[in-house]
Amino acid sequence: MTWAACACDPALSRGRRIPEPVAPTRSDFQRDRDRIVHSTAFRRLVYKTQVFLNHEGDLFRTRLTHSLEVAQLGRSIARTLRLNEDLVEAIALAHDLGHTPFGHAGQDALNACLQRHNAQSAGFEHNLQSLRVVDALEERYPAYDGLNLTFETREGILKHCSKRNARHIEAREPWGVAHRFVEQAAGPLWRQPSLEAQLANLADEIAYNAHDMDDGVRSGLLSLEQLEDVPLFSRYRRETLGVYPGLQGRRLLFETIRRMLSAQVYDVIDATRSALRTAAPADVQAVREHAALVCFSDEMALQSASLKRFLLQNLYRHPQVVQTTQAAQQVVRDLFDAYMADPAEMPQAHIDRFDGSDSARAASAKPVRVVADYIAGMTDRFAAKEHERLKGRAIFPG
Structure with missing residues (x-):
């Protein structure tokens, strides 16, 4: 496959913090993916949960199954857009390595503990923690701490970062993975990570919205009737029933979500293609200096936001x-x-x-x-x- 000019080519990678010989049979991004899959932190994801905790059932999503779903969605879109699938997969598999137990509840509690212990503390950020895992906390190699991943994979892992923490990283690694979070007085404005990182980020959103709906219904906290209030869901439920009249229960839910996911994937492909034609970035650095290019259409962005609001009000804030x-x-x-x-x-x-x-x-x-x-x-x-x-x-x- 020939990559797009603005895709990340492993042969042009900014490299690893500690130089290593190139592997004879794998690209650097494939090697990153393999190191992530074999890491201790990745194995732990099987018992780290999303919305429902480990003791509440065996079939609810975990951070591991979520990461696999994000990787699958990301690879499918990347292949069509001629982006680097291996890099998208590596970022997707690593993006939650720093999450605490008990999902966002654990993260919020740990952040509060750090702030309470020291008012000047930088607190806890799970994206920054994911970077700490791959940069320092994994202990697998004799020559260095961490996994020594490429710049491009690390850049994608650091999806969000406070300016305070970004400045600390920038001091150690000038023009590095945190540069886009630091205000610059001069020089080009580095706004975004690579297209592959942008895609992994959007695939994350698509995946968790869909599987939180599924888990919410499985748990009994959401009903199909409630989901009728969500335009994105109700549209594809009607479409499903038009093809399969009388379909009920989990088959109706699964088919509706499947069609909804497909529509979002095709929407991202079409909207991103349009954005790339307009911006015409010549290379990866031109992507970084531009506004986000991997995107939904305006209509799908509104529908996705409506779904997120519904889940916040009806699932994440459910009394149980x-x-x-x-x-x-x-x-x-x-x-x-x-x-x-x-x-x-x-x-x-x-x-x-x-x-x-x-x-x-x-x-x-x-x-x-x-x-x-x-x-x-x-x-x-x-x-x-x-x-x-x-x-x-x-x-x-x-």
């Missing part, structure tokens, strides 16, 4: 979800306080990361950050068991 969220946040707060009060409750390998004990390694950090790293790496199950060990009570049903 809120109750579980509050319990999960209590687990994270208790774990944080316990480890800060007595670091010996953590494994010795984490204590050894405290500043001064092994300062030559990239993973060395202040105690508060080491505690945050340890908690962020936990699965739902392990966090719940640790909480029960430390507090003497189970906060979730067995």
Whole structure:
């Protein structure tokens, strides 16, 4: 396959922070993907949840299944747009490596703990944590900490970043992966990451909207009747019933979501092609200096936003979800306080990361950050068991 001129060519990669010989049978982006799949953090995603926690059922999405769905959607679109599929896949598989246990509830609680411990703390950002995982926290290779991924994969992983944290990264890595988040007084305005990173970001949105609807109905917290209020869903439900009159239950839900996903994929392809024709970026750097080019049409963007609002109001803020969220946040707060009060409750390998004990390694950090790293790496199950060990009570049903 011949890539588009503005796609990322692994032969023109900005490379790895620590240079390595090129692999004889794989491109650098394929090698990144393989390192991610074999990482410890990737395996943990199977027991890190999205909306519904691990104890609530075996069939709800986890961070692992979500990442696979994002990779599948991203590759399908990338192939049609002549973008680099391997890079899209690598970013998609790595984008949630830094997520805490208990989904966004755990992230919010850990961020609050860091802020409470130190008002000047940079807090917790799961995208930045994903970068920390691949840059420093994975321990697989004798020559360096982390996975030593290419610039392009790391750039895509850092989807969001506060200016404060971006400035810290920029100080260590000028014109690096955080550059687009830092205001520049002079020079070209670096607005965006690569097209492949933009695509992985949009595929993430498409995937979680669809599977949260599916999981919401499976849980009983959403009904097909409620979803009729969502224009994007109701349109394809009517279309499905026009082809399969009398279809009911899960088959109706699955077919509706399948058609909805297909429509969004084709919309992204058409809208992005149109944007690329208008902008005509000559290369990857021209993409970075332009506004976002991987996009929905205006109509689909409005419909996607309407779906997100529906899920926020009817699923994420559902009393049952809120109750579980509050319990999960209590687990994270208790774990944080316990480890800060007595670091010996953590494994010795984490204590050894405290500043001064092994300062030559990239993973060395202040105690508060080491505690945050340890908690962020936990699965739902392990966090719940640790909480029960430390507090003497189970906060979730067995």
